[in-house]
Amino acid sequence: MRFRLSPRLALYISKILPLLAVLGIAFGVTSILIVISGFSPGEVFGGIFSGGFGSVYRFGQTLNQATPLLLCALGLILVFRAGIWNIGAEGQLYMGAVGALIAGHFIPSIPGPLQLLLMGILAFIFGAAWGVIPGYLRARFNTNEIITSLLMVFIAIWFVAYLIKFPWRSTTAAGFPVSEAVWPTAQLPIIPELGAHAGILIALGLAVVVWFILQKSAYGYRIKATGVNPDTALYGGISVRKIIVTSMLLSGGLAGLAGMAQVAGIFHVLADNISVSYGFLGIVVAFIGRLHPLGAVITAIFLGGLLAGSHYVQASLGIDVTVVHVLVATIMLALVIQPFIEQRLENLFKLH
Amino acid sequence: MDFFPLMVPVLAATLRMSFALLVPSLGEAISERSGVYNVGVEGYMLMGAISSYLVAVTTGNLWLGIVAGMLGGAALSLVHAFLSVTLKTNQIISGIAIWLFSMGFSSFIFRTVGITDAIEGFAPIHIPVLSDLPGIGPIIFHQNVLFYISILLVVVFAIIMFRTRFGLIVRATGENPLAVDMAGYNVSLIRYVSVLICGAMSGLGGSYLPLAVMYRFNENMTAFRGFMALAIVIFGRWNPWGILGGSLLFAFVDALQIRLQAVGVPIPFPLLLMLPYVVTIVVLVGVAAVIKRVAIPRKLAIPYIKGEA
Numbered sequence: 001m002r003f004r005l006s007p008r009l010a011l012y013i014s015k016i017l018p019l020l021a022v023l024g025i026a027f028g029v030t031s032i033l034i035v036i037s038g039f040s041p042g043e044v045f046g047g048i049f050s051g052g053f054g055s056v057y058r059f060g061q062t063l064n065q066a067t068p069l070l071l072c073a074l075g076l077i078l079v080f081r082a083g084i085w086n087i088g089a090e091g092q093l094y095m096g097a098v099g100a101l102i103a104g105h106f107i108p109s110i111p112g113p114l115q116l117l118l119m120g121i122l123a124f125i126f127g128a129a130w131g132v133i134p135g136y137l138r139a140r141f142n143t144n145e146i147i148t149s150l151l152m153v154f155i156a157i158w159f160v161a162y163l164i165k166f167p168w169r170s171t172t173a174a175g176f177p178v179s180e181a182v183w184p185t186a187q188l189p190i191i192p193e194l195g196a197h198a199g200i201l202i203a204l205g206l207a208v209v210v211w212f213i214l215q216k217s218a219y220g221y222r223i224k225a226t227g228v229n230p231d232t233a234l235y236g237g238i239s240v241r242k243i244i245v246t247s248m249l250l251s252g253g254l255a256g257l258a259g260m261a262q263v264a265g266i267f268h269v270l271a272d273n274i275s276v277s278y279g280f281l282g283i284v285v286a287f288i289g290r291l292h293p294l295g296a297v298i299t300a301i302f303l304g305g306l307l308a309g310s311h312y313v314q315a316s317l318g319i320d321v322t323v324v325h326v327l328v329a330t331i332m333l334a335l336v337i338q339p340f341i342e343q344r345l346e347n348l349f350k351l352h
Numbered sequence: 353m354d355f356f357p358l359m360v361p362v363l364a365a366t367l368r369m370s371f372a373l374l375v376p377s378l379g380e381a382i383s384e385r386s387g388v389y390n391v392g393v394e395g396y397m398l399m400g401a402i403s404s405y406l407v408a409v410t411t412g413n414l415w416l417g418i419v420a421g422m423l424g425g426a427a428l429s430l431v432h433a434f435l436s437v438t439l440k441t442n443q444i445i446s447g448i449a450i451w452l453f454s455m456g457f458s459s460f461i462f463r464t465v466g467i468t469d470a471i472e473g474f475a476p477i478h479i480p481v482l483s484d485l486p487g488i489g490p491i492i493f494h495q496n497v498l499f500y501i502s503i504l505l506v507v508v509f510a511i512i513m514f515r516t517r518f519g520l521i522v523r524a525t526g527e528n529p530l531a532v533d534m535a536g537y538n539v540s541l542i543r544y545v546s547v548l549i550c551g552a553m554s555g556l557g558g559s560y561l562p563l564a565v566m567y568r569f570n571e572n573m574t575a576f577r578g579f580m581a582l583a584i585v586i587f588g589r590w591n592p593w594g595i596l597g598g599s600l601l602f603a604f605v606d607a608l609q610i611r612l613q614a615v616g617v618p619i620p621f622p623l624l625l626m627l628p629y630v631v632t633i634v635v636l637v638g639v640a641a642v643i644k645r646v647a648i649p650r651k652l653a654i655p656y657i658k659g660e661a
Binding site: 141144148277328 | 442445446450453457459579582583586620630636641
């Protein structure tokens with residue numbers, strides 16, 4: 001079937017309609033669950049929005065949530081653009097947190113900026129090391145990086161569990177097993193008024209860096225060429241193997257920085273709950289952001305608002321956390337589908 | 353520690369735990385052979401687990417629970433099929449989003465319905481002569497009926513995949529969907545069917561956990577077995593017999609690690625829990641390094657656009 005509409009109208013429809021439709025389905029499905037739980041969709045959605053964006057302080061919480069999302073997503077953008085599927089950002093985040101703790105606790109206290117810099121470097125190295133393993137295995141043995149990186153997530157999580165329950169267990173903290181705390185100098189400063197830690201600034205700065213790498217550097221060109229067609233890239237003289245390894249290094253390193261942000265900015269210890277699937281959510285953020293740093297920034301803030309708002313709504317309304325998980329996942333699903341529906345509609349209206 | 357007394361319970365546990373790895377892997381193999389990659393197998397298993405538990409606990413009928421589990425998994429896989437085959441979205445992202453969704457959704461259903469009773473699930477059956485054989489009796493012939501069904505499923509899948517026209521068409525779809533299309537078959541329908549089979553099989557595998565292992569439902573009780581299934585499919589080279597071998601291997605490592613914990617080996621338990629995953633990676637690398645000829649379906653995870661090669 002081919003419809004004939006005025007091109008302008010068809011363009012608007014094909015761009016906006018899918019977005020409205022999929023978001024509508026997402027909100028619709030979640031509303032049903034909310035009603036089943038005994039709440040009203042209005043108060044839940046309203047609560048989430050106001051919890052995420054309702055005040056300057058709450059927006060600060062949103063930014064805190066957005067920071068690890070954005071950092072992971074930036075790394076994933078690099079690697080996805082090259083056509084490598086790093087699903088292990090979560091594990092790289094945890095290993096980065098390990099590195100951050102080493103620099104923030106086992107190294108004696110030194111002036112703030114220096115200690116934070118050291119934490120960042122070590123977190124990057126640890127995350128990069130964790131990421132380069134699946135990358136190397138892919139480059140050398142052609143093993144499926146989806147599975148290797150994913151399996152390494154679980155290894156990393158258990159490794160952290162081991163560290164905080166055995167050798168690095170805190171003797172002072174009561175209750176949950178955590179590591180010893182980092183020095184006060186190893187904590188990210190809080191931005192006044194907002195209440196967000198400085199990690200968001202680091203993340204935004206790195207977003208610019210990643211943009212620069214992708215758009216303005218020869219390396220970025222090689223990444224994109226590899227992603228479009230590795231064989232053609234190889235023919236054109238690009239060492240695809242090097243791209244695979246280096247992009248995984250960078251991706252793991254950025255995810256490691258996300259771990260550092262969690263340790264230095266929020267928790268100030270190493271714990272097994274420093275990440276609420278930021279690594280996996282980062283995948284979705286990168287994708288919804290169309291694999292562009294600016295898109296990732298917008299999506300990360302949006303999702304950060306959803307997450308922060310969901311904490312607020314749980315506390316104030318008492319709604320179960322799983323409903324919020326479903327809401328977030330459904331919205332993410334909807335936004336992931338949207339471009340493809342857009343494409344189909346464009347085909348329908350014979351637009352290009 | 354005597355070796356033999358240690359191994360008997362470990363081997364018995366291996367076979368008992370193999371179902372939850374083997375059956376989803378068989379389903380995923382068919383789907384991947386047709387060209388669709390289901391990263392969300394873990395999600396199908398979770399939906400299968402919660403569906404089968406709730407039906408079994410309310411009706412008291414385990415087999416109805418099994419059917420419900422398969423339907424639950426299949427229903428979720430239908431979403432993935434729609435996204436991947438009709439909308440032609442990125443199958444990896446779709447799979448991850450579906451997995452995240454099902455984690456929350458299965459927990460939501462569990463908490464909302466609120467039933468937490470234990471059920472009398474599948475118990476090991478006693479076969480007159482065979483169960484009492486020394487050594488291998490307690491291991492092989494003292495399993496629950498589902499285990500024997502899973503072995504039967506391996507044979508069935510092998511026959512279907514390699515000895516039937518349906519299997520041939522499915523395999524061809526993953527290698528050259530254009531040719532299949534030109535031959536007059538509906539590529540989308542074939543892929544939908546194979547994804548639904550994967551969903552049903554994964555749901556069945558997920559049902560095993562509440563019905564035959566834990567006898568209740570725990571949130572996220574699948575413990576990432578769905579992702580191990582993805583690895584098992586590769587390790588088994590998309591072949592039911594290889595998948596059987598892979599499932600037994602990973603179930604063995606899992607059973608061993610549990611046993612070592614119970615026995616009190618002086619290794620901290622998180623390190624033991626790491627073991628199955630480390631072994632999986634080592635095995636994957638070993639397979640890739642040793643076997644040079646690649647068996648991956650050529651068009652795996654690549655949507656078929658009508659008329660394009």
